[in-house]
Amino acid sequence: MPAEIIDGKAFAETVRARVAGHVTQLRAEQGLTPGLAVVLVGEDPASQVYVRNKGIQTKESGMASFEHRLPAETPEAALLGLIGELNSDPAVHGILVQLPLPAHLNADLVINAIAPEKDVDGFHILNVGRLNTGQKSMVPCTPLGCLMLLRDRLGDLSGLNAVVLGRSNIVGKPMASLLLRDSCTVTVAHSRTRDLPDVCRNADILVAAVGRPRMVPGDWIKPGATVIDVGINRVPAPEKGEGKTRLVGDVDFDSAVEVAGAITPVPGGVGPMTIACLLANTLTACCRANGLPEPEGLTA
Numbered sequence: 001m002p003a004e005i006i007d008g009k010a011f012a013e014t015v016r017a018r019v020a021g022h023v024t025q026l027r028a029e030q031g032l033t034p035g036l037a038v039v040l041v042g043e044d045p046a047s048q049v050y051v052r053n054k055g056i057q058t059k060e061s062g063m064a065s066f067e068h069r070l071p072a073e074t075p076e077a078a079l080l081g082l083i084g085e086l087n088s089d090p091a092v093h094g095i096l097v098q099l100p101l102p103a104h105l106n107a108d109l110v111i112n113a114i115a116p117e118k119d120v121d122g123f124h125i126l127n128v129g130r131l132n133t134g135q136k137s138m139v140p141c142t143p144l145g146c147l148m149l150l151r152d153r154l155g156d157l158s159g160l161n162a163v164v165l166g167r168s169n170i171v172g173k174p175m176a177s178l179l180l181r182d183s184c185t186v187t188v189a190h191s192r193t194r195d196l197p198d199v200c201r202n203a204d205i206l207v208a209a210v211g212r213p214r215m216v217p218g219d220w221i222k223p224g225a226t227v228i229d230v231g232i233n234r235v236p237a238p239e240k241g242e243g244k245t246r247l248v249g250d251v252d253f254d255s256a257v258e259v260a261g262a263i264t265p266v267p268g269g270v271g272p273m274t275i276a277c278l279l280a281n282t283l284t285a286c287c288r289a290n291g292l293p294e295p296e297g298l299t300a
């Protein structure tokens, strides 16, 4: 029996609708409008698409959206200056600096310059430390979105074998951390992992975040497993016409769907959840900044 297709797009719509409801209430009862600032340095075309989608959905949810597009050659001091201004702007509750940054900018330095309470990506060293020690933090959007999909399908995750393929700071490591917090037995695999197919075959939950188009075939998957495909890879699609491209994940969907119990598609899986969680984090940041109770069920 083919796998259930996990509809991340539909789930993300429900998350965004709940966020929008809270935003309406905040405005009516407190006169507050949550604000998200997105900073894009350089001209990376894929990044521009994400930034545009984020801007549109931020406004649709009733929040204020502030976009800052800086030239690729922006000096580090100028970027740090802008972050300083956003840190002290009371209309801005969330700040996201789109990654990757041009090579002459030190990403760690830039991220750690964001006020931790406005770090809606959850990448600041303080938020990373808080998440890993079980303290209240901002939780990275993509892993948070994956966790919401997993809990929705599986309920209690405790005792399940989870394999996270990829160990980046933005997806793999925080994903592993969240799964561990939910009492999974977590294995983090990467480019030096031995016997990767065997490691994956042990997974009740397999999260693929490698950035290699269709790397995980169906025969790496335990029958009935829940597969979360984080990969966003643009590949040539000659069937759509010359020079056309399409998005595929890190999992070979066609073979995986025959083995898995449930699987997220690309597009329409994790991607929309990432943006929904970014809005949820901005709402959470706004509530915390104003000493208001946090909306329930929108964070980990």
Ligand SMILES: NC(=O)C1=CN([C@@H]2O[C@H](COP(=O)(O)OP(=O)(O)OC[C@H]3O[C@@H](n4cnc5c(N)ncnc54)[C@H](OP(=O)(O)O)[C@@H]3O)[C@@H](O)[C@H]2O)C=CC1
Binding pocket: 142, 165, 166, 167, 168, 169, 170, 171, 172, 189, 190, 191, 192, 196, 209, 210, 211, 212, 230, 231, 232, 233, 270, 271, 272, 274
């Ligand atoms: N849907 C969404 O919202 C988002 C999607 N993405 C997508 O997710 C994917 C991963 O992103 P990100 O984490 O930033 O990527 P990174 O390139 O930072 O990390 C990739 C990880 O995969 C590992 N890896 C690479 N090749 C192999 C291999 N052949 N076998 C085993 N492991 C391998 C690397 O191992 P090592 O550490 O040993 O080098 C590394 O840990 C990308 O496709 C990206 O576009 C990213 C963010 C959000």
Ligand SMILES: Nc1nc(=O)c2c([nH]1)NC[C@@H]1CN(c3ccc(C(=O)N[C@@H](CCC(=O)O)C(=O)O)cc3)C=[N+]21
Binding pocket: 049, 050, 053, 096, 097, 098, 099, 100, 121, 141, 142, 232, 247, 266, 267, 268, 269, 270, 271, 272, 274, 275
């Ligand atoms: N500071 C920072 N935070 C991030 O969260 C971050 C980042 N930098 N840099 C780039 C990656 C990538 N990322 C995506 C978000 C949404 C979709 C998304 O919405 N995808 C849609 C389709 C998009 C399309 O069709 O082009 C989908 O999968 O259905 C994809 C990728 C966030 N990232």
